[in-house]
Amino acid sequence: MIAEHLTQASYLAAAALFILSLRWLSNPKTARRGVAAGVAGMTAAIAGTLLHPDIVSFKWIAVAIVVGTAIGIPLSRVPLTAVPQRTALSHAFGGLAAGLVGTAKYMLWLQDGQLTAFRTAAIAVEVILGYLTFTGSLMAAGKLQEIIPTRPITYPGQNVVNLGLLAIAVLSSVVLVVRPDLWQFFPVVIVLSLAFGVLLIVPIGGADMPTVISLLNAYAGLSAVAMGFVLENKVLITAGALDGSSGFILSVIMCRAMNRSFTNVLFGAFGQVQAGGSAAEAKAVKSGTPQDAADLLGNAEKVVIVPGYGMAVSQAQHRVREIYDALTKQGIDVKFAIHPVAGRMPGHMNVLLAEAEVPYEALVEMDEINRDLPQTDVVLVVGANDVVNPAARHDTKSPIYGMPIIDADRAKFVIANKRSMNPGFAGIDNELYSADNTLMIFGDAKTVLGEVVKALTGGGGH
Ligand code: NAP
Numbered sequence: 001m002i003a004e005h006l007t008q009a010s011y012l013a014a015a016a017l018f019i020l021s022l023r024w025l026s027n028p029k030t031a032r033r034g035v036a037a038g039v040a041g042m043t044a045a046i047a048g049t050l051l052h053p054d055i056v057s058f059k060w061i062a063v064a065i066v067v068g069t070a071i072g073i074p075l076s077r078v079p080l081t082a083v084p085q086r087t088a089l090s091h092a093f094g095g096l097a098a099g100l101v102g103t104a105k106y107m108l109w110l111q112d113g114q115l116t117a118f119r120t121a122a123i124a125v126e127v128i129l130g131y132l133t134f135t136g137s138l139m140a141a142g143k144l145q146e147i148i149p150t151r152p153i154t155y156p157g158q159n160v161v162n163l164g165l166l167a168i169a170v171l172s173s174v175v176l177v178v179r180p181d182l183w184q185f186f187p188v189v190i191v192l193s194l195a196f197g198v199l200l201i202v203p204i205g206g207a208d209m210p211t212v213i214s215l216l217n218a219y220a221g222l223s224a225v226a227m228g229f230v231l232e233n234k235v236l237i238t239a240g241a242l243d244g245s246s247g248f249i250l251s252v253i254m255c256r257a258m259n260r261s262f263t264n265v266l267f268g269a270f271g272q273v274q275a276g277g278s279a280a281e282a283k284a285v286k287s288g289t290p291q292d293a294a295d296l297l298g299n300a301e302k303v304v305i306v307p308g309y310g311m312a313v314s315q316a317q318h319r320v321r322e323i324y325d326a327l328t329k330q331g332i333d334v335k336f337a338i339h340p341v342a343g344r345m346p347g348h349m350n351v352l353l354a355e356a357e358v359p360y361e362a363l364v365e366m367d368e369i370n371r372d373l374p375q376t377d378v379v380l381v382v383g384a385n386d387v388v389n390p391a392a393r394h395d396t397k398s399p400i401y402g403m404p405i406i407d408a409d410r411a412k413f414v415i416a417n418k419r420s421m422n423p424g425f426a427g428i429d430n431e432l433y434s435a436d437n438t439l440m441i442f443g444d445a446k447t448v449l450g451e452v453v454k455a456l457t458g459g460g461g462h
Contacts, residue, residue, distance in 0.1 A: 003053045010048030011235040017041030018242055028350055028360055045235045080352065081312050084345045088141035088213045091220045095133025098223040099190070102126035105230050106186060115180035119230065124173035126226035128193045133220045135197030140213050143206040150206025159267055162199045165192050204266065207425045210345050211254045211265050218247030250346060257340035259392075259402035283434035285421070290448055293380070293415045293441050294455030300377035300413075303327055304369060306337045306406050307349045309425065310383015310418055310445050319449035320382060321356035326456040336362050337369040337379075337406045339387035344425075370407045379408040381416040381432075383445050385424030388416075388432055400426050414438040417448050 018041045024034030050061070078086045102123045109115045142148040169192035172185040204212055221244025228236030255262055297303055305324070311317060327334045336358065342349045353363060364372075373379065381388055388408040391398040408414055409432050416433055419442060423429060433440055441448050 003051050007048040007051050010044045014041040014045035014235050015238040018239055084210050085141040085144035088137045091216050092134050092137035094220040095130045098227050099127050099130030101227055110183055117177050120177045120180045122226050122229040126223050126230055128169055129219045129223035131190055131193035132197035133216050135194045136201050137216050139198055139201035140209045144209045152203045152205045154203045158203055165196050169193055208265050211251055214247050214251040218244045221247055285434045285440050287440040287442055290451035291455045293452050296378050300332055302376045303332055303334045304337050304376045304379045306381045306384045306388055306408055308342045308384020308387055312343050312352055314445035316445035316449050317352040317356040319446055319453055321358050322453040335364050338363050339366050339406050342384055342387045366406055373407045373410045376411040378413045379411040381408055383418055385430055386426045389430045390432055409435055417441045417445055
């Protein structure tokens with residue numbers, strides 16, 4: 001039939017577009033094209049599905065599209081700092097959709113006596129991963145939005161209880177595969193998966209949520225693969241596999257950049273113990289004014305700017321760009337040092353700096369910039385903390401020991417801007433701020449850097 005051929009052709013086009021999209025998204029220069037390819041791929045997949053000869057009624061599809069659009073548009077308008085929790089919500093919806101489709105298919109096939117062992121197994125995988133992604137992602141979003149306590153909540157035997165629940169859910173699924181008519185086990189699988197999603201996230205600190213979200217993304221993808229087998233839909237299998245593997249790779253990259261293992265993120269209750277622990281001796285810090293910063297920057301030959309989470313909070317990227325413009329106009333060499341986990345999501349700094357139209361060539365990866373830092377006159381740290389903390393190199397007791405950092409302290413001079421001496425994400429002190437070659441400029445990044453720009457351009461500098 002023509003419609004069937006058209007559906008398969010559009011699925012093939014969609015799969016190719018998804019692969020191209022991922023390829024293009026991996027480079028900032030082609031990222032916009034990557035987004036467009038992803039949207040085109042999804043449009044092709046939906047159009048192909050609507051052409052499918054099996055569809056008998058478009059009424060509920062239309063209702064779902066209207067409801068989804070009505071929720072999706074306001075969700076897309078969140079500030080950039082809220083993107084991790086927004087992404088978590090999307091995964092929650094994806095997981096719920098997969099779980100509900102699996103549940104509906106189970107009930108239909110149970111009635112019609114069409115439940116084969118393979119179908120039941122695929123539904124079980126879909127339902128377990130779908131529902132645990134649903135509640136897990138809601139918990140992750142809640143922790144990031146600080147609606148629920150962000151501290152890891154732990155109790156003795158927690159991992160045994162959690163894994164025990166999962167084991168019961170898996171065993172119940174095995175019973176269903178062997179005896180599909182024993183439907184009473186199906187609600188057990190659903191309830192345990194929902195509970196497991198919550199319990200999995202409870203012991204993980206809010207700070208680790210971006211890594212967890214990326215992992216939940218991988219689960220949602222795998223759930224979609226299982227759904228593809230249930231519905232015999234090839235594009236779901238392809239897209240789910242791409243989603244699952246890219247989410248998994250991203251989690252691995254994030255763990256490596258923090259020098260943490262998966263088990264440490266998932267079971268380590270990071271962010272719980274160190275508060276108030278080995279409080280470093282309070283050493284005097286030198287603090288200066290925006291004018292001092294402008295003088296130092298204006299007299300440098302080589303400047304490196306290290307942006308961090310504080311730049312995102314303050315939305316100071318445009319002021320940073322103005323500093324870059326003012327300095328390069330004076331013939332000063334200015335580069336940006338990009339740490340892979342600066343901020344709260346992968347690519348956070350790249351996105352903000354691209355929004356402020358900082359030339360992409362000025363952004364340098366951590367390993368490369370570290371070679372240049374000893375020859376750099378001034379490093380300007382904007383709301384970065386953990387990613388420039390030298391304790392990661394030498395303090396074996398530090399929770400961030402071993403995490404690769406940007407060696408800002410090795411430059412001749414460091415200017416560090418933040419609002420107070422409060423710690424960053426890892427909850428620990430940073431000796432960089434009290435180093436002899438560091439000058440602190442306290443205040444909100446946007447305000448402080450605005451004054452630095454004024455001093456540089458309005459005759460305040462040199
Ligand atoms: P950070 O260690 O969290 O420090 C950010 C600093 O910004 C804070 O110390 C804060 O100090 C300052 N700040 C906050 N608001 C500010 C404002 N309005 N103006 C100026 N400064 C402000 O950030 P980071 O150095 O970027 O390190 C990122 C951390 O997040 C790492 O520990 C990383 O492992 C973790 N993480 C990142 C990702 C990722 O994908 N990027 C994922 C998971 C975890 P004040 O309060 O004193 O202003």
